[in-house]
Amino acid sequence: MKIAVFKETRNAETRVAVTPDTIKKLAGAGHEIRVEAGAGLAADFPDEAFREAGASIAETAQQAAAGVDAVFCVRLPEGGSLAAIPDNAALIGLVAPHDNGEEIRQLAARGVEVFACEFTPRITRAQSMDALSSQANLAGYRAVLEAAHAYGRAFPMMMTAAGTIAPARVFVMGAGVAGLQAIATAKRLGAQVSATDVRPAAKEQVASLGGKFVAVEDEEFKEAETAGGYAKEMSDEYKAKQAKLVAEHITKQDVVITTALIPGRPAPRLIDAEMVASMKPGSVLVDLAVERGGNIEGAELDRIAQKDGKSIIGYANLPGRLPADASSLYAKNLLAFLPLVTAEDGAYAPDWDDEIVSGMVLTKGGEAVHDAVKG
Template sequence: MIIGIPKETCPGECRVGLVPQNVSALVKKGRSVMIERGAGLAAGHSDDAYAAAGATLADRSAVFEQADIIVQVQTPGLNLKTGDSDLAELPSNKILVGMMDPLANPEFAQTLAAKQVTGVAMELIPRITRAQAMDVLSSNAMIVGYKAVLIGASELASMFPMNMTAAGTLNPARVFIMGVGVAGLQACATAKRLGAVVEAYDVRPAAREQILSVGAKPVELNIQAEDTESAGGYAKEQSAEFIKAQQAAMADVLAQQDVVITTAAVPGKKSPILVTAEMVKSMKPGAVIIDLAAEKGGNCELTQLGEVVIENGVKIIGPNNLASTVATHASQMYGKNIENLLNHLITEDGKLNLDFEDEIIRETVVSINGDVPHPRMRDLLGLPALPATDSSTDSSTDSSTTA
């Protein structure tokens, strides 16, 4: 069995599916790895480094033709700009592993099924203990939270730390983080290290201790809480009434801030509006908003993806694919997530075993044997539920291959 790594083609995507360290570890386990020439250059990894790690260098068509497992950062399900060419080049009976935006683009699972391609969506890795080392969303979020603070510090017309000088005292910047998942907590910690006064808010009551643990101050709003977390550990969409009450209570908090970083996203849904245009009017001239939910519509009503909007003196930044701007470490973490998943999929004796009794397999495989076995995906697509025995029996049997 050959694991293939094509170069990413989406404009602005600098990450790579595996780095040389991952290749070396997989080769030591008896796996074969083929990589497109130049695939790792944008992430700081040369062809020579991959060759030294044991990979075979090849052109793009050879990778797609000869590899059994194709690993991408952005599969055609996520890469809507240039992904069609990859989809046309992808032969049947392959296994495609990568980010697919499955909940927002469930039709891609049907497309793979029609091509007899087994699709493994990395965004669907369950939030369970034994899958933590495969969780690409957390890996990316940590990097995004860090980089957002650096953007805020760069764009703000004042310094983050307090300074007492002969020319007077410079007050510290006030930084406010809205949403403290992995990205938000990293943003809190990074802003604190830069010397800012950091506050944070999250709808989850359990987030209070997490905010305190990274040196930030929790902001508490006097509003009735709702159920905020899904069974898979991801954020749950809030009611319109709750969001309206949250916005009203948040206006006074925002008026005091120099930098606001928003991180609220719900998988498969448009991002909730946390900062309205009216709330922006109440903020200080010169304040900066970095909207990390811009790719899903934005948490600020005025956000434009990939643009900088200035409204009433407030700068609103909607970054696109922020993780790719830290491509070396983002690829290192993504590659380790992929390596761990591949080690989970491939047994010690080199057999590929897609056992649907395993929660990790059941939750991440979106297409196999010409069908879509994932219950949530079938629901989104309006397909009838499958009998419980179909996916577990057929899939594991048909997918055993020597690596």
């Protein structure tokens, strides 16, 4: 199979969809890989490293894409790169279906079969392909580092001859993959950590990492998880009770990290201006959902907003601030998925009966087949 990888241009993306390591494995399996010049530079992978691993380097996206069977991407290509995707080829990546429906329907009309890594099923067999989880893990880690950098005090308790420094109090809202990594990272830095989530299973996970669990544990809470492992949308009554509990807890916190996202919907508002105002001067808040509207009132995309002495960090694409590691994990996710859409001889041949393939495909046979992109 011939595979193209473009230089990412959307939202100043720093990641790349292949690494020298995965290129070696792809080439070893008989695939031909063409990489647009400069595609890996932001992730510290020079063209020569790709060439030595077995890829050929093309000067433009159009040259890279000519006659290929598939295109690997981090984000949906745009402009000339989108147009360069050959008719009837496959496109595999984090294509943001809920935001890019029109572009994806245009690809469908050209016979391009689009696979969304966002829709990788949450099943054991697909864990190695789960790009959302691999990237969220790094986002949670980086969120704590950003908070520690912005926080004007130390995270761990320090006992010195001049006196004792109290540990920072870190509150993580949302104990999914990103939240759990944030909890673990904050604990490693010596902070006193608490966390909340609407999923009952999160309580034990938070405790296992040494965090204190904070939630209204009523009957609705006990049923608040989908079969796919995501958090359900909660009732207004529950939200009010949970908001009251959080408001009381947050006034004592030094750092708050929010990670709540509901697929295909705006991010839920977890912290309002009054809650921010109740925190001590010098407190730091990090909003991992800022690209979907934000969990924190006052968060601004790609900025640190200052609100009455508190810093609200709204950086988008935190995995992209660790581009080498993020690219490495993501490229391995794509490498793990590829056998499901190839035949034994390496030709492009999706197994449409496989639940992973059927769960991730957006377009097929010239039509948009997933509800997220149907017109």
